């Protein structure tokens with residue numbers, strides 16, 4: 001599903017080079033549930049952004065479902081991303097002026113799906129994700145946990161093969177955080193490949209496979225039996 005080979009990402013900041021990813025190779029199979037842990041600044045978000053096609057490596061290769069995506073144009077990347085990848089962020093990244101329903105159906109609008117179909121698919125997710133009665137609320141009228149559920153619904157409405165979450169519980173209290181992880185795990189049980197970056201060891205250890213990142217390298221890769 002995801003095959004990174006010898007991938008590096010170097011940022012230049014004020015003439016200084018930062019090796020955010022240093023010769024990383026990683027294979028993730030279809031349907032896997034993977035967590036990424038490591039100290040702050042170790043390169044977890046960089047790794048996730050590269051997997052999610054939000055960033056491109058300076059060197060190395062990346063095969064997504066067997067297709068080399070390292071040399072695609074920005075337009076091609078955006079197209080693959082919109083069909084294959086669902087991204088969830090710590091700070092939700094919802095559009096403030098749109099309602100929950102409008103946020104959720106946005107990817108369908110961009111994909112040119114007709115209104116009737118958009119509404120029926122987003123309404124189904126509203127119900128499934130426990131957001132009934134909140135569909136016409138704007139993000140600032142929702143709790144953190146509800147906002148994240150809207151963000152997850154938006155991420156999965158195109159039924160992407162891969163679901164990537166960067167500290168999805170980092171801005172939530174324990175109870176809402178646990179609900180969000182439960183929801184992501186349900187989606188993984190339904191077949192979606194799930195990669196979660198987290199600071200919280202309790203969350204990290206729930207995954208079937210834990211990757212530890214230190215200084216832009218993979219320092220550990222353990223699987224549960």
Ligand SMILES: Nc1ncnc2c1ncn2[C@@H]1O[C@H](COP(=O)(O)OP(=O)(O)O)[C@@H](O)[C@H]1O
Pocket residue numbers: 011012013018019020038039040041042043044045046047
């Ligand atoms: N856009 C960027 N420009 C410059 N440096 C960056 C950028 N993104 C990340 N970095 C640097 O790369 C390293 C890894 O960052 P990041 O992947 O965000 O770490 P983490 O998510 O593990 O906290 C850090 O040293 C960070 O400062």
Ligand SMILES: [Mg+2]
Pocket residue numbers: 044045046
């Ligand atoms: Mg990060």
